[in-house]
Amino acid sequence: MTEPGQKAKLETKDLHLYYGAYHALRDITMDIPERAITAIIGPSGCGKSSLLRVFNRMNDLIPGASVRGEVLLDGAPVYGKDTDAVTLRKKVGMVFQRPDVFPMSIYDNVVIGPRHHGIRRRRRLDEIAEKSLTRAALWDEVKDILKKPGSSLAPGQQQRLCIARALAVEPDVILMDESCSALDPESTMKIEELMLDLAEKYTIIIVTHNMEQARRVSDMSAFMMIDENKVGTLVEYAPTMRLFANPKDKRTEDYITGRFG
Amino acid sequence: MRISPRAGERIVKVLIWAAAMLVMAVLVFIVAYILAKGLHVIDWRFLASAPSNMGRSGGISTTIIGTLMVTVTAVVIAAPLGIGTAFYLAEYTRENFVTKIIRFSAESLAGIPSIVYGLFGLIFFVVYLDMRWSVLSGGLTLALMILPTVIRTSEEAIKAVPYIYREVSFSLGATKWQTIIKAVFPSALRGIANGILLSVGRCIAETAAVILTAGSTLRMPTSLFSPTRTMAVHFYILAREGISMENAYGTAALLIILIFLINVVANTLINRFVAKSR
Numbered sequence: 215m216t217e218p219g220q221k222a223k224l225e226t227k228d229l230h231l232y233y234g235a236y237h238a239l240r241d242i243t244m245d246i247p248e249r250a251i252t253a254i255i256g257p258s259g260c261g262k263s264s265l266l267r268v269f270n271r272m273n274d275l276i277p278g279a280s281v282r283g284e285v286l287l288d289g290a291p292v293y294g295k296d297t298d299a300v301t302l303r304k305k306v307g308m309v310f311q312r313p314d315v316f317p318m319s320i321y322d323n324v325v326i327g328p329r330h331h332g333i334r335r336r337r338r339l340d341e342i343a344e345k346s347l348t349r350a351a352l353w354d355e356v357k358d359i360l361k362k363p364g365s366s367l368a369p370g371q372q373q374r375l376c377i378a379r380a381l382a383v384e385p386d387v388i389l390m391d392e393s394c395s396a397l398d399p400e401s402t403m404k405i406e407e408l409m410l411d412l413a414e415k416y417t418i419i420i421v422t423h424n425m426e427q428a429r430r431v432s433d434m435s436a437f438m439m440i441d442e443n444k445v446g447t448l449v450e451y452a453p454t455m456r457l458f459a460n461p462k463d464k465r466t467e468d469y470i471t472g473r474f475g
Numbered sequence: 476m477r478i479s480p481r482a483g484e485r486i487v488k489v490l491i492w493a494a495a496m497l498v499m500a501v502l503v504f505i506v507a508y509i510l511a512k513g514l515h516v517i518d519w520r521f522l523a524s525a526p527s528n529m530g531r532s533g534g535i536s537t538t539i540i541g542t543l544m545v546t547v548t549a550v551v552i553a554a555p556l557g558i559g560t561a562f563y564l565a566e567y568t569r570e571n572f573v574t575k576i577i578r579f580s581a582e583s584l585a586g587i588p589s590i591v592y593g594l595f596g597l598i599f600f601v602v603y604l605d606m607r608w609s610v611l612s613g614g615l616t617l618a619l620m621i622l623p624t625v626i627r628t629s630e631e632a633i634k635a636v637p638y639i640y641r642e643v644s645f646s647l648g649a650t651k652w653q654t655i656i657k658a659v660f661p662s663a664l665r666g667i668a669n670g671i672l673l674s675v676g677r678c679i680a681e682t683a684a685v686i687l688t689a690g691s692t693l694r695m696p697t698s699l700f701s702p703t704r705t706m707a708v709h710f711y712i713l714a715r716e717g718i719s720m721e722n723a724y725g726t727a728a729l730l731i732i733l734i735f736l737i738n739v740v741a742n743t744l745i746n747r748f749v750a751k752s753r
Binding site: 301 | 646
């Protein structure tokens with residue numbers, strides 16, 4: 215379902231997710247194109263975040279969570295027997311809803327990931343910090359205050375710091391879980407511009423409540439809803455322009471025209 | 476007769492204020508009384524010279540050293556064990572039968588009177604393991620005594636660290652151990668340190684458990700295997716046997732000052748560390 219000529223970075227086939235006995239996601243099959251922005255939209259509780267957390271195996275942290283079906287990153291199984299979740303997460307980074315900077319300096323926040331992965335040389339870390347902060351469009355604002363606590367920044371800057379922190383690990387994929395919902399409109403706009411920039415190099419998947427945001431930034435849109443058994447399903451997945459202009463499913467149409475949700 | 480809401484509010488306020496003031500007053504009175512009685516005894520000679528004539532004259536140097544040795548031994552043993560247990564309970568396991576047993580044990584242990592620890596230490600460390608009356612026996616006994624506090628306070632501190640820090644850390648490709656060391660521990664440090672400080676205070680002030688396990692000799696302890704007398708024990712013996720009330724108050728005053736100093740110094744160090752890691 216990807217645009218012609220574009221390679222699928224992530225694929226799911228007949229994916230089911232369970233939290234213990236609770237069936238959270240049913241039968242999800244989708245190809246996520248490389249170097250593009252894919253938006254997952256839908257009403258609260260439809261499993262958007264759960265699906266996002268399948269891609270970096272964040273659901274592993276929840277006791278009892280299990281996955282059935284196939285998830286592939288660059289053709290290799292994400293839930294394979296030999297796949298290590300820690301290694302996977304270096305390739306699939308994540309930015310969370312709230313700007314949760316660690317209680318440490320701006321610099322230390324950015325290089326915490328590389329440090330985990332064994333990079334110790336000061337000069338190398340300095341390079342990574344500058345590169346990541348530059349990519350996150352924050353370098354000019356913080357280059358003179360790198361030693362200051364991350365929490366001293368404004369919320370919008372903190373969220374860009376979180377993006378820099380994720381970029382520092384050099385992932386291919388960036389998952390953004392409602393990363394603008396705690397921000398004011400101006401900061402949201404900056405982050406959206408940043409997403410569009412980053413999409414030239416990274417595969418980005420966003421979960422958003424904000425349909426306008428999905429329409430503004432994403433190339434592909436996935437609309438999710440819970441079915442009659444309260445299980446999250448993928449209702450429609452299409453290029454964003456098509457999905458918003460000409461939804462094929464009645465439920466998608468009702469949602470994007472604001473009839474519910 | 477009805478009281479107007481306003482008047483009721485005032486009465487409650489006054490009562491609560493009075494309760495707080497009363498508690499303060501009692502504390503201040505105790506500390507002031509002991510300092511008034513004991514402060515004038517304390518000088519360099521009192522601190523630096525060994526007790527003589529059962530403690531009737533001379534200083535209390537050997538008991539200061541004994542106190543520090545026993546306390547340090549106890550904390551060095553209990554802190555890693557307790558913090559480790561707390562991390563196990565908070566991070567490595569879910570609520571199950573084993574964790575319930577560990578928690579139940581810790582809570583039960585916390586409620587046992589210290590003299591019972593002393594008796595256990597006497598039977599187990601001093602006699603059965605043949606460690607005699609020694610700094611080590613006393614330290615081990617105190618370690619057992621403070622372990623529940625260290626576990627409890629550390630676990631609370633670890634649980635108070637926002638869950639999102641763990642998620643963020645994992646999302647950056649950190650292992651569990653890296654997450655604990657880099658994302659959780661620094662934020663829990665202050666709470667953990669407070670629990671240990673509380674325990675240090677209890678070790679320094681403990682009498683019953685130490686007198687049965689470390690002994691009460693006034694000789695200078697030279698190793699972990701020497702018997703010793705701690706300040707609290709010294710104070711107890713001086714007062715109980717009527718040897719010298721003057722020196723007893725001097726020792727008590729020094730105990731209070733010591734605990735106060737440890738708190739101030741430790742808090743300063745923690746603050747500096749936390750500020751640095753921020």
